[in-house]
Amino acid sequence: MARKKRRTLHDEEEHVDESWLIPYADLLTLLLALFICLFSMRTEDQAKSDAMMEALYKAFNTISVFETSSGGQSPSNTSFTDNKDNAEKLPNPIDSSKEVPKEDTDEKKLQDLMVKLQNYIDVKQLNAEIQLTDMDEGIQIMLKDKIIFDSGSDHIKPNFFPILDGIAEMLLTVENPIKIEGHTDNQPIHSAQFPSNWELSGARALSVVHYLQTKNINPVRLNFVGFGEFKPLHPNDTVENREANRRVNIIILR
Known part of the structure; x- marks a missing residue:
C-alpha cells in the first residue's frame, strides 16, 4: 500500500504546469527595454x-x-x-481674408473720382454752374443748361467742349455705367423739332451721350433718359427756380 501511494505523488509532481514562465519572461524583457530607453x-x-x-x-x-x-x-x-x-x-x-472685395475697390475708385471732379470744378471756378452730389444711386454731376445749350436748342455750345472734355477724361478712370438725364422747366415749347419738353430733354441728354462716345467712353456704359418738366428740383414759380430746373445730370452709377 505504501508503494502505491508513492507512485501517485510522483505522478502529480510530473504534471505541474509551468507555462506561466513564458509571459513572465516576456514581461521582464519589456521592463528591461523600458529601463534602457529611460536611461538613454x-x-x-x-x-x-x-x-x-x-x-x-x-x-x-x-x-x-x-x-x-x-x-x-x-x-x-x-x-x-x-x-x-x-x-x-x-x-x-x-490668407484670403486679406483680399480686398471688388465692391470695396470699385467704391474707392468712385470716391477718388469724386475728389478729382471736385478739384476740377474748383480750379475752373465752375461751382455756380456745376454741382457735385454723392447719392445712393451714384456720383451725380449736375450741369445747368445755360452753360451747355442755348434756349430751345439741343446743340452743345462750343465753349463748353473743353469742360466736357475734362470730365470725359476723368470718367475713363472708372468702368461704372453712366446715365445721362435731361430736365426742363414747365414752360411749354412748340417747334417743328421739339413738340414738347419730353423731346427737348431727351435730345439734350442724347447730345451729351454722343459727345462722350466720341471721347472713347464705351457706349455700352452709356444710357440716357428725358424727364421733361416732371422731375423739378423746385416749384416752377420763379425765374430762378425755373433756371435751376433746367439741367443735365451725368450720373456715374454704383
Missing part, C-alpha cells in the same frame, strides 16, 4: 536623446522609397533635419 533619454545627455528621436522619426515617418539592387524597395535616408528644412521652404498659404 536622461536630460543630462541631450545629444543622445536628440539622436534617438531622429532615428525614431526616420524609422516611423519615412515616405519616399527607392529601388534596391535586389529589386525590392527600401526606405530613403532622408533625415529629420532635411524634412524640417523642406517644410520651412514651403510658401506661406495665401
Whole structure:
C-alpha cells in the first residue's frame, strides 16, 4: 500500500504546469527595454536623446522609397533635419481674408473720382454752374443748361467742349455705367423739332451721350433718359427756380 501511494505523488509532481514562465519572461524583457530607453533619454545627455528621436522619426515617418539592387524597395535616408528644412521652404498659404472685395475697390475708385471732379470744378471756378452730389444711386454731376445749350436748342455750345472734355477724361478712370438725364422747366415749347419738353430733354441728354462716345467712353456704359418738366428740383414759380430746373445730370452709377 505504501508503494502505491508513492507512485501517485510522483505522478502529480510530473504534471505541474509551468507555462506561466513564458509571459513572465516576456514581461521582464519589456521592463528591461523600458529601463534602457529611460536611461538613454536622461536630460543630462541631450545629444543622445536628440539622436534617438531622429532615428525614431526616420524609422516611423519615412515616405519616399527607392529601388534596391535586389529589386525590392527600401526606405530613403532622408533625415529629420532635411524634412524640417523642406517644410520651412514651403510658401506661406495665401490668407484670403486679406483680399480686398471688388465692391470695396470699385467704391474707392468712385470716391477718388469724386475728389478729382471736385478739384476740377474748383480750379475752373465752375461751382455756380456745376454741382457735385454723392447719392445712393451714384456720383451725380449736375450741369445747368445755360452753360451747355442755348434756349430751345439741343446743340452743345462750343465753349463748353473743353469742360466736357475734362470730365470725359476723368470718367475713363472708372468702368461704372453712366446715365445721362435731361430736365426742363414747365414752360411749354412748340417747334417743328421739339413738340414738347419730353423731346427737348431727351435730345439734350442724347447730345451729351454722343459727345462722350466720341471721347472713347464705351457706349455700352452709356444710357440716357428725358424727364421733361416732371422731375423739378423746385416749384416752377420763379425765374430762378425755373433756371435751376433746367439741367443735365451725368450720373456715374454704383
